[in-house]
Amino acid sequence: xxxxxxxxxxxxxxxxxVLVGLGAGLAAGGGAGLAFALFAAMTIGGSxxxxxxxxxxxxxxxLMATFTGVAGLFILLESDFIAMAQILxxxxxxxxxxxxxxxxxxxxxxxxxxxxxxxxxxxxxxGVAWVAVKVAATARWAVPDEMQPTAESNAREIGVGFLRAxxxxxxxxxxxxxxxxxxxxxxxxARRKRADLExxxxxx
Amino acid sequence: MGLGxxxxxxxxxxxxxxxxxxxxxxxxxxxMGIEMILNAANINFVAFNRFGANELxxxxxxxxxxxxxxAEAAVALAIVLNVFHLFNSVKPSEADLxxx
Numbered sequence: 001x002x003x004x005x006x007x008x009x010x011x012x013x014x015x016x017x018v019l020v021g022l023g024a025g026l027a028a029g030g031g032a033g034l035a036f037a038l039f040a041a042m043t044i045g046g047s048x049x050x051x052x053x054x055x056x057x058x059x060x061x062x063l064m065a066t067f068t069g070v071a072g073l074f075i076l077l078e079s080d081f082i083a084m085a086q087i088l089x090x091x092x093x094x095x096x097x098x099x100x101x102x103x104x105x106x107x108x109x110x111x112x113x114x115x116x117x118x119x120x121x122x123x124x125x126x127g128v129a130w131v132a133v134k135v136a137a138t139a140r141w142a143v144p145d146e147m148q149p150t151a152e153s154n155a156r157e158i159g160v161g162f163l164r165a166x167x168x169x170x171x172x173x174x175x176x177x178x179x180x181x182x183x184x185x186x187x188x189x190a191r192r193k194r195a196d197l198e199x200x201x202x203x204x
Numbered sequence: 205m206g207l208g209x210x211x212x213x214x215x216x217x218x219x220x221x222x223x224x225x226x227x228x229x230x231x232x233x234x235x236m237g238i239e240m241i242l243n244a245a246n247i248n249f250v251a252f253n254r255f256g257a258n259e260l261x262x263x264x265x266x267x268x269x270x271x272x273x274x275a276e277a278a279v280a281l282a283i284v285l286n287v288f289h290l291f292n293s294v295k296p297s298e299a300d301l302x303x304x
Contacts, residue, residue, distance in 0.1 A: 028205075032205060040209075043213060043217055044217060047217060047224065047240050048220060050224060051220060051224050051227060056233070059232075063236050066243065067243065070243045073213065073247055073250075074246075074250055076205070077251055077254045078254060079254065079263055079266075082267065086246075086270065089270050089273070089274055090239070090243075093274055094239060094273060097281050098232060098236065098277070098281070101232050101235070101281045101285070102232060104285060105232070105288050106294075111228065111229050111230055112228065116227050117223075117227050120227035121223055121227075124219050124223045124226070125219060128215055128216070128218070128219035132215055141207065143255045146255070148254065148255065148256070158267070161263075161264060171264075171268065175268055175271045178272070178275055179274065182275035182278055182279050183278055185282075186278040186281070186282040187282075189282040189286055190281070190286065
């Protein structure tokens with residue numbers, strides 16, 4: 001089976017699944033259900049495409065759909081600050097870092113093996129489905145099944161939560177230290193050694 | 205939508221992240237799978253926070269997860285570049301030395 005045909009079959013099946021999901025969401029919850037189904041389809045479809053695509057660059061861009069869909073789910077959960085942080089940091093930062101990694105390493109279009117992909121999907125899918133069935137059958141959630149009323153301003157609420165005396169001041173500062181140390185360490189590891197920078201072949 | 209729908213999406217994203225790590229033979233796919241798993245955990249944190257007692261804890265955890273994911277991505281990219289320089293390959297199975 002040639003590659004074009006594989007792509008057509010995969011994307012056709014994915015589009016059908018997305019349509020079915022959108023319909024199910026519309027039937028289950030009206031407009032809110034449709035929005036939820038749209039973002040869930042972006043999340044899961046993006047990661048499926050990421051696993052499927054042969055080229056790393058296309059996988060990285062498919063991951064953008066996943067991150068944006070997760071941000072949409074955060075908005076549906078009325079956590080707009082986290083949604084904006086998700087878009088800024090994941091789509092704007094981490095994805096660009098991954099793309100840098102892609103551009104700095106050689107491409108290999110023969111690395112994906114379809115039997116491996118399908119075996120992984122089936123095995124892990126069966127495991128996750130088994131755990132999900134067990135959890136759905138036995139767990140009794142201690143939380144109600146509807147959203148709690150929220151305060152007006154999400155960002156202000158989170159800022160106050162960070163800086164309140166009984167809040168998260170110490171973890172906040174620790175996170176700052178961890179981020180600084182990690183970035184300095186990353187620059188130190190990734191820099192070219194002095195020996196690499198000198199001209200090749202000449203006497204040093 | 206109820207809590208169960210969000211937990212189901214999170215579980216599916218977690219499973220796909222595991223598949224992405226296991227199936228592809230490239231360090232960059234391992235990184236992408238880790239990001240998917242962290243995102244799945246974040247959905248759970250925020251969903252349980254919104255449906256449970258409306259304290260800020262779950263959202264704070266989500267923010268810290270995002271911060272640590274940024275740090276992790278930077279360090280992991282540096283490691284990937286070094287591994288590529290040393291072994292001339294980005295397959296995880298071929299990086300098997302601690303020294304140069």
